[in-house]
Amino acid sequence: MKNNNNNIISVLAVGAHPDDVEIMCAGTLALLKEKDCKIQIATITNGDLGSATLSKNELASIRKAEAAKSAKLLDADYYCLDNHDIFLTYDEPTLLKTIELIRKTKPDVVITQSRQDYMIDHEVTSKLVQTACFTAAIKNIKTESEPFDKIPYLYYMDALEGKDIYGVKIEPSMIADISETIEMKEEMLKCHDSQRSWLMLHNGIDEYVQSMKNFSAMRGKQIGKRYGEGFRQHLGSAYPQNNILKNILINQIVELN
Ligand SMILES: [Zn+2]
Numbered sequence: 348m349k350n351n352n353n354n355i356i357s358v359l360a361v362g363a364h365p366d367d368v369e370i371m372c373a374g375t376l377a378l379l380k381e382k383d384c385k386i387q388i389a390t391i392t393n394g395d396l397g398s399a400t401l402s403k404n405e406l407a408s409i410r411k412a413e414a415a416k417s418a419k420l421l422d423a424d425y426y427c428l429d430n431h432d433i434f435l436t437y438d439e440p441t442l443l444k445t446i447e448l449i450r451k452t453k454p455d456v457v458i459t460q461s462r463q464d465y466m467i468d469h470e471v472t473s474k475l476v477q478t479a480c481f482t483a484a485i486k487n488i489k490t491e492s493e494p495f496d497k498i499p500y501l502y503y504m505d506a507l508e509g510k511d512i513y514g515v516k517i518e519p520s521m522i523a524d525i526s527e528t529i530e531m532k533e534e535m536l537k538c539h540d541s542q543r544s545w546l547m548l549h550n551g552i553d554e555y556v557q558s559m560k561n562f563s564a565m566r567g568k569q570i571g572k573r574y575g576e577g578f579r580q581h582l583g584s585a586y587p588q589n590n591i592l593k594n595i596l597i598n599q600i601v602e603l604n
Contacts, residue, residue: 348382348595350455356595357385359454359499361445363472364394364432365414366539370559371504372458373417373532374525375576375596380421381528382595387452388418389426391445391472396432398545403431409541417538420531426452435468437475443490445479449499450492456591457499458578461506463517473503477581500591501581508562509577519577521592522566524599526573529563570601 348356358379362368368376368388376386393407401409411427418425428444435441449457459476460469482488483495506517525532536559537543543555566575582588593600 348379348384355383355385356455356591357387357453358456358458359387359389359449359452361389361391361448361457361459361472361476363390363435363460363466363468364392364397365390365410365427366394366536366542367460367469367504368458369417369532369536369539370507370562371460372576372578373421373535374528374563374574375458375523375578375592376421376423377528377531378523378525378596378599380423384456384595386418386421386423387426387454388414388421388423389428389448389452390414391428391441391475392430392432392435392468393427394432394542397542399548401541406541410539413539413541417535420535420538424452433468435471437471442475442478442482443488445475446483446488447490447492449479449483450490450495453495454499456502458502458504461503461517461579463511464506465508465510465512469506477501480581481585498586500587502578502592503581505562505566505577509565518603519566520579520604521590521600521602522570522575522577523592523596524567524570524572524574524601525563525576526567529560529574532563532574533560569603 395403395407415425563574
């Protein structure tokens with residue numbers, strides 16, 4: 348699939364932690380890959396706290412390797428901004444790193460965390476990415492790469508369990524039918540073995556993959572399909588307003604209202 352400049356459409360998915368992208372949008376990324384889009388995956392943190400046995404540095408390098416392995420399944424490059432799990436802050440240094448990520452990866456479409464979610468790292472990631480998309484073109488903001496020439500399309504993934512901190516449901520405005528790519532999504536998620544085994548140790552059951560499938564099945568059911576992933580588009584002033592994801596995945600995406 349080509350953009351207006353006749354270049355391949357480039358999609359960047361940005362999660363807070365290694366595995367968030369896999370849990371919430373890997374099925375859609377796999378569909379976009381099938382449509383010949385270029386896929387890139389990034390995480391704002393290195394997820395260095397998710398272990399009971401490994402040191403932060405050991406875990407960070409394991410998790411980055413797991414994320415890179417998962418990304419490779421879609422021929423995607425993986426970028427990590429190497430901020431620390433839990434301590435993610437909306438501040439100037441972190442914004443500059445996020446702006447540089449947008450400039451370096453030059454995405455037509457960006458997908459990131461829900462603005463409301465169960466964890467602050469996710470909410471801060473959502474804000475960082477929103478601002479980075481908006482400001483990557485500003486010449487007076489200096490980073491290593493040159494300013495980007497446009498504001499990319501911006502989409503938000505579902506929140507974990509599809510609800511906010513009050514337990515109120517967050518409904519997507521569109522759902523992608525990922526029934527054909529659920530196996531790829533599962534394979535990508537299983538690359539995050541450190542998290543799968545940590546949760547198994549923590550909770551006693553292998554619920555890592557199963558809870559992803561249960562939630563995807565719930566979203567799928569809303570559109571009469573086996574599995575789905577929900578999204579909302581950022582439609583604030585200055586951002587692109589047409590639904591490019593729907594244009595690319597015309598047969599898979601159902602708009603809800
Ligand atoms: Zn996360």
